[in-house]
Amino acid sequence: MFTESKRRNTMQGTRGHIIAVARRLFSEYGYLGVSMSDIAEKLNISKPALYYHFTGKTEIYEKVLDEVLAALKLSIAEAFNEKTSEKKLHRLIRDYLRFGFREKNLIKALTLKLSPPDRRIRKYIIQSREQIARSIQPLVEEVFANKNLARIVDSKLMTSLLTGMMDGLLLEQSFFNERIDLEKVPSQIMSVLFSQNESRILKQEG
Amino acid sequence: MFTESKRRNTMQGTRGHIIAVARRLFSEYGYLGVSMSDIAEKLNISKPALYYHFTGKTEIYEKVLDEVLAALKLSIAEAFNEKTSEKKLHRLIRDYLRFGFREKNLIKALTLKLSPPDRRIRKYIIQSREQIARSIQPLVEEVFANKNLARIVDSKLMTSLLTGMMDGLLLEQSFFNERIDLEKVPSQIMSVLFSQNESRILKQEG
DNA sequence: TTACTTACTTACCGACCGTTAAGTAAGTAA
DNA sequence: TTACTTACTTAACGGTCGGTAAGTAAGTAA
Numbered sequence: 016m017f018t019e020s021k022r023r024n025t026m027q028g029t030r031g032h033i034i035a036v037a038r039r040l041f042s043e044y045g046y047l048g049v050s051m052s053d054i055a056e057k058l059n060i061s062k063p064a065l066y067y068h069f070t071g072k073t074e075i076y077e078k079v080l081d082e083v084l085a086a087l088k089l090s091i092a093e094a095f096n097e098k099t100s101e102k103k104l105h106r107l108i109r110d111y112l113r114f115g116f117r118e119k120n121l122i123k124a125l126t127l128k129l130s131p132p133d134r135r136i137r138k139y140i141i142q143s144r145e146q147i148a149r150s151i152q153p154l155v156e157e158v159f160a161n162k163n164l165a166r167i168v169d170s171k172l173m174t175s176l177l178t179g180m181m182d183g184l185l186l187e188q189s190f191f192n193e194r195i196d197l198e199k200v201p202s203q204i205m206s207v208l209f210s211q212n213e214s215r216i217l218k219q220e221g
Numbered sequence: 222m223f224t225e226s227k228r229r230n231t232m233q234g235t236r237g238h239i240i241a242v243a244r245r246l247f248s249e250y251g252y253l254g255v256s257m258s259d260i261a262e263k264l265n266i267s268k269p270a271l272y273y274h275f276t277g278k279t280e281i282y283e284k285v286l287d288e289v290l291a292a293l294k295l296s297i298a299e300a301f302n303e304k305t306s307e308k309k310l311h312r313l314i315r316d317y318l319r320f321g322f323r324e325k326n327l328i329k330a331l332t333l334k335l336s337p338p339d340r341r342i343r344k345y346i347i348q349s350r351e352q353i354a355r356s357i358q359p360l361v362e363e364v365f366a367n368k369n370l371a372r373i374v375d376s377k378l379m380t381s382l383l384t385g386m387m388d389g390l391l392l393e394q395s396f397f398n399e400r401i402d403l404e405k406v407p408s409q410i411m412s413v414l415f416s417q418n419e420s421r422i423l424k425q426e427g
Numbered sequence: 428t429t430a431c432t433t434a435c436t437t438a439c440c441g442a443c444c445g446t447t448a449a450g451t452a453a454g455t456a457a
Numbered sequence: 458t459t460a461c462t463t464a465c466t467t468a469a470c471g472g473t474c475g476g477t478a479a480g481t482a483a484g485t486a487a
Contacts, residue, residue, distance in 0.1 A: 179389030
């Protein structure tokens with residue numbers, strides 16, 4: 016029989032370790048900034064061992080993206096558990112920023128043109144971003160509905176401005192090393208985007 | 222004497238060509254995505270010829286940044302020629318977005334960690350970004366001064382949100398290939414950021 | 428015990444990286 | 458003409474890249 020305990024390294028376990036380590040490296044240094052040797056070294060295994068588990072660098076990157084984007088989607092879904100629209104959006108902003116801070120360069124790196132074999136990764140990222148935007152937009156619409164701004168800016172652009180703002184903050188923050196204050200900034204973003212004259216939308220949620 | 226006309230390639234002329242070509246390439250593919258061979262090939266000269274004019278890749282990149290950032294600063298300075306604060310800011314936003322579109326990956330690429338010899342480039346970029354932020358902030362303050370928001374969000378964060386928003390839009394736009402509509406978007410950004418109940422701040426400027 | 432699979436390792440491949448050494452044709456200065 | 462400088466070229470360097478071929482120790486199945 017297959018005695019799990021005596022096996023020192025199971026296929027699945029090692030794959031998981033590789034992805035976890037690669038995720039940290041790619042998030043920090045970007046796709047071009049991380050070599051297969053870097054990954055292997057961090058794992059204390061040989062470079063070719065990586066090719067036992069994956070077909071190549073591209074596949075590893077793809078699996079890392081799978082994991083990360085799944086986590087982001089989950090995080091967004093959870094924000095919908097909050098009670099009011101405002102609280103939902105507030106939490107979504109906070110979690111998005113938190114996420115973006117951890118995975119700094121993972122996606123950003125891919126905006127750079129890549130060699131042909133990596134086009135499908137690009138496609139995959141674009142798809143994922145579209146999905147994310149689509150999941151945010153209804154929420155923006157809700158919060159946004161009864162404001163006067165709705166006559167000037169449609170909710171799609173508004174969503175775009177919101178995600179843009181968040182991405183931009185993350186970009187800026189990766190230059191200067193000040194961390195975004197997740198206690199305050201989400202509220203302030205909401206004030207800026209959605210407040211009219213009076214703006215006492217939100218405290219923190221418990 | 223020095224007969225300029227018979228000389229086929231003058232030092233300065235060639236340097237200028239190299240920088241111009243390198244600028245286009247770095248803007249499109251980022252620092253790591255462009256090799257010295259790429260640059261040389263586009264110029265129809267040999268790779269070592271580049272080392273006659275520059276000490277290395279780093280210096281070329283630095284000169285490209287010099288040129289580009291000077292252009293951006295000039296463009297910002299020109300925005301201050303407009304008459305009202307609103308028009309100034311409107312034009313600044315438009316020009317910033319236009320600029321960012323052209324130089325997509327030039328600066329973004331540098332958010333990725335670089336090898337030690339390139340640290341100074343990073344430093345240089347950070348400095349430049351700080352300068353730019355400082356030049357925008359007073360304008361934000363002006364437009365922002367008599368709005369209620371000023372009590373909730375300070376002008377520094379507001380500036381940060383503005384540049385963040387613009388950078389984020391550019392980032393997003395580099396994923397999907399839709400161009401930003403420079404006729405409309407700047408006004409809409411201003412509406413979102415600065416409008417209170419009534420928002421008829423701006424048409425276009427002639 | 429024997430045959431086979433799993434999970435690696437060592438050694439190496441060709442391509443390309445940024446960079447340098449050495450040579451050279453053309454132009455300039457005396 | 459001679460000596461020198463300018464603006465390159467060809468050839469090659471050591472290093473690293475992503476990827477592969479071949480061998481191997483340990484575990485499993487009969």
